[in-house]
Amino acid sequence: MVKQTKPAxxxxxxxxxxxxxxELTADPRNARRHSEAQISQIVQAIERFGFVEKLAIRPDGQIIGGHARLEALKxxxxxxxxxxxxAGLSEAGYKALGLALNRIPENSSWDDDILREIVIEVQDEGEDLLSxxxxxxxxxxxxTEPDELEVTEIETGPVDDEFWISIRGPLAQQANAxxxxxxxxKPFAGVTVEQGTISVG
Structure with missing residues (x-):
């Protein structure tokens, strides 16, 4: 059965x-590499949950996204x-889509507190997260619960001292730095950069 989504x-x-x-083929220029361990994990996930994420392919059957899942199915x-x-993308468009399907998910991050709660709950229910x-x-x-940071408030007074930055390295590079x-x-009023030499002997 074929279901078609009306394109914008x-x-x-x-x-x-x-x-x-x-009849499905891998992209010969697929830039992602999949370890044996990862493919084994995908096999276990499919056995546990079913095949829940479709393969993204070109009309001729070449994979755009899902190379590791295809290998697991085999x-x-x-x-x-x-x-x-x-269907309907240019060659550059198919390549860009393949990159997007792999790259964009990498730009997310975990909420550590929520992740910890869920992992502990799932483990307590007997699920194997190693798989x-x-x-x-x-x-x-x-x-592991993170160590709590102790914040101590201290009294401070006006600071009139000058702050110095030491630049070390080859002389030509020091000048560029x-x-x-x-x-x-320049955007900071009252801040100057002075050049000179000091005795280190």
């Missing part, structure tokens, strides 16, 4: 199809795979 103006045409695994002996077929991508050292770090520092300090 200028967007590619997208359809959901079931394709034969044997190792499991699956004959078909649910695919999201992307879905977490390592033993990582789990230990996640589930001083020029760059002088430019960087």
């Amino acid at each position: 103006a200028g967007a590619p045409a997208i359809t959901d199809e079931v394709r034969k695994v044997a 190792r499991m002996g699956r004959e078909t795979a649910e695919c999201r077929v992307i 879905i991508g977490f390592g033993p050292a990582e789990l230990k770090k996640i589930t 001083l020029k760059a520092l002088e430019q960087a300090m």
